[in-house]
Amino acid sequence: MGILNVTPDSFSDGGMFVQLDAAVARGVELAQDGADLIDVGGESTRPGAVRVPVDEEQRRVVPVIRALSQSGVATSIDTMNAATARAAVEAGASIVNDVSGGLADPAMAATVADLDVDFVAMHWRAHSTQMDRLDRYEDVVAEVAAELDARVAALVAAGVPEGRIVLDPGLGFAKVTDSNWPLLARMDEWARGRRVLVGASRKRFLGAAIARRGVDAADPAAREHATTAVTTLAAAAGVWAVRVHDARAAVDAVRVVSAWHAAGFGRG
Ligand code: PMM
Secondary structure, three states: OEEEEOOOOOOOOOOOOOOHHHHHHHHHHHHHOOOOOEEEEOOOOOOOOOOOOHHHHHHHHHHHHHHHHHOOOOEEEEOOOHHHHHHHHHOOOOEEEEOOOOOOOOOHHHHHHHHOOEEEEEOOOOOOOOHHHHOOOOOHHHHHHHHHHHHHHHHHHOOOOHHHEEEEOOOOOOOOOOOHHHHHHOHHHHHOOOOEEEOOOOOHHHHHHHOOOOOOOOOHHHHHHHHHHHHHHHHHOOOOEEOEOOHHHHHHHHHHHHHHHHOOOOOO
16 A cells, blocks of 8 residues: 655655645556555644644545546545545545544444445544553553454444454554554454554654664654565565555565565475
């Protein structure tokens, strides 16, 4: 899944793709680099970000999704708003990716059930102005598992078929640094056989892991190799998708994992 933020303020690519033609060109480029799906978002969720009015969000994303669909590029819509999810699917998006897992908008679950599309339910505790202070866990894996299970139950109760739901641990969302790693390392404990999406690309916790003399770990672009390392391990763990800024690096990593497995990994 390639990231396409049509926003002025996202942490890594903010401001680069606000113009329609630049956004569409970037989506096509990500697809040519091997992304199976382009995740189009019109509202930044970086720490501290303020909400975007829903009509402004739709003004940003709908024309991009429509143009990419017309070019044969598959898209998902990254939104917490049910109205935007509906407009995006009507414009051609095939998956709804909601960082709040349906919590932010009470109409989301029923809308997704009605649209009959896959739904990425991410672990989330609060909007971006609040989330860092909610990085409080006794046992992060058990608590994220329970909170994701509650989301699945609510979605299913609203009519979303369980098989339509993809789970995401919400790396960086109410997880500043150390809370992220157990969720990656112990994926089976919260995923329990469901499809998983991992969104680690260039995030702060990777900066913390690679920080050393000579590395500008505060620069999101400097976290690219660490991102590829996560993609490799996530692919080996069998995730359904990774959400990344650099699709080519991710596809290379997935191909290496495939070759490794095809050659008999685990059999010896
Ligand atoms: N992270 C961001 C935005 N959307 N969606 C999912 N499903 N998972 C994530 O981890 C995630 C997301 C963070 O912002 P970015 O678009 O600038 O990477």
